[in-house]
Amino acid sequence: MVASGSHAPMVLHCDNVWIDPPGRFEPRSVELVGGRIELVRDRMTALAAGTRQPDIDLGNAYMMPGLINTHVHLEFSASPDPLREFRREPASDRFARAVRNARSMLLSGVTTLRDCGSSVQLLTGFRRCRDLPALPRLLLSGPPITVPGGHLSIFGGIVSGPDEIPATVSRSISAGARSIKLIGSGGGMTPGSFPEKVAFSQEVFCRVAAEARSHEVASAAHVLAAESVKRAAIARFDSLEHCAFFRRSGCGRLVRHYDAGVAAIIADSGVAVMPNLSTATRAHGTLLREGMQGNPEAQHALDQHEVMLENFRKLVDLGVTMICGTDAGVRDTPFGDTWIELELMARSGMSNIDVVRSASLNAARALKLEGTVGRIAAGHSADFVVLKNSPLADISTYRDPLSVYSDGRRIAPSLANERNGHC
Ligand SMILES: [Zn+2]
Known part of the structure; x- marks a missing residue:
């Protein structure tokens, strides 16, 4: 201690x-x-x-x-392949790692964090374990709601249709979740899922957000496809995670674009966006350091990074509320440097006062912790x-x-x- x-x-x-x-x-x-x-x-x-x-x-x-980081994955290792360790390790090892990761976040100034997707054993571990060092306030999501074979289905939160949602949400809340996450599109980390494709109907988006509201917990939607962003904003999720506007180009590459119509819907809805600039920027830095500019795949990634920053600026200019999250735990994304996300937001067009609020006042609101922290x-x-x-x-x-x-x-x-x- x-x-x-x-x-x-x-x-x-x-x-x-x-x-x-x-x-x-x-x-x-x-x-x-x-x-x-x-x-x-x-x-x-x-x-x-x-x-x-x-x-x-x-x-x-x-x-x-104290800083509020709204999006991390405490069980993940931040290694080049976190899913590999996740599959290999017993839940007790993952829990010990989660405690160490939370601890390093506290020492870096993060006093509240949301785990944005984990196994149910993480919820059980924190509910049962009493002998822990001082940690940040933890808002846990547990297994995110996803389609069979979908992004983060490794955690087990699979639903096949809207009728299963109330029981799935209730189970998570009973296990200790205080935030509900929907995987609204595919994700780059999960083989066989497609980031440019929406995962659920508008009805499912609306039912998940409504169930979270009825339990008075925060709701978050992982949304990489423009249609998924639109459905989550219409459903009034408390936050849109990543908000990338991906689509597939004619030659099969994943490309970011900017959908002005969907952006206007976000701005009108008042829903917050968690942009997570730091993970892609870290990968960008690695490509530059390794002198990969001539390589076509690397150059594509470098170009896409510019589009990401430009899209961020456009959303900021529209007055969209941004909240701080780092996705710590995913590939090469450590836990102790929430400050990088703050610096990138400031460098990419946000005023410093809005950056401060993205990790305090506005983050607290999106986590339904207004009046408690921030x-x-x-x-x-x-x-x-x-x-x-x-x-x-x-x-x-x-x-x-x-x-x-x-x-x-x-x-x-x-x-x-x-x-x-x-x-
Ligand atoms: Zn994440």
Whole structure:
């Protein structure tokens, strides 16, 4: 255990506490009781009311809400072939890996995460296991709903038609899921599935989103085909994962395009998009480092990366709400660097304040955790990341937090060998 401190009342002061809304820094005393924020107020007002001197004075650092990463896969290994390990390993090994992966995310400043697809044993493990280190708040999805042989059917959440949906959702909720995910199209990671093809009828999209609403949990739709994006937006999922607009070219290649009509439907619906720029950008960097530009397949991938960034910019310009997710655990995508996604969003056309909100206020809303996490305000969980610089001026300051607080407890910073590790 690296967490220190307890749930005893505590007062922190910082010259720059992030207050959002309205979205500005203010000097504030933050008073914690039982792991929650009791009061946020001006120091003079606090002292006049009899509040003691701060237990911790963070001085002129920048106190932000802990990061929220809305899309990871804790059981996966982030190796070049995560499905291979998944098939080979017993559930107990995968659970141990999931705990280590969650732990490394906490040390990097992520205090809330959503696992966006796992085996049911992951739900069972977290429900039963009591002897765990301090971890981020976990919102688990369990096995995503998918067609027979479809993307991520390895997890077992297979349905054949709309009538099976209520029981499937109820089973996941009973097992501990607090988010429901629909695989609305094929996925690149699953052999035999087609990212450019929609997987379910509009009726299924609508029933899954409605079932999630009736259980008051978040809904997410994996959507790589334009038609799947459209159906998920019409069904009012809380978030659209990836949102890629793939189609197959005449020569059989998977290509991204931009469907302005579907983009307008997304913007009108108010549904959030999880763009995940970092996984493809990492692969892009590898191709460049290896000097693969002359290779036709590699050049195609490099060109597609540009289209992805351009599509992202267009959606941002339309006013679509973006939320932070990294797909950590899939191929070559480690757990400790949510900051890369933040930097890419900033570099690709989002304002820094919207990037901050993509991993705080807006992410909390999409996860149905508004009022619980994502703000430094009374009644919210005492989850903070303390930064050297203002992320409004320098988004890269998230790379190296000065300290992380989770549930009112200070997590030791910069345990280098624990922090950047993944299994
Ligand atoms: Zn994923």
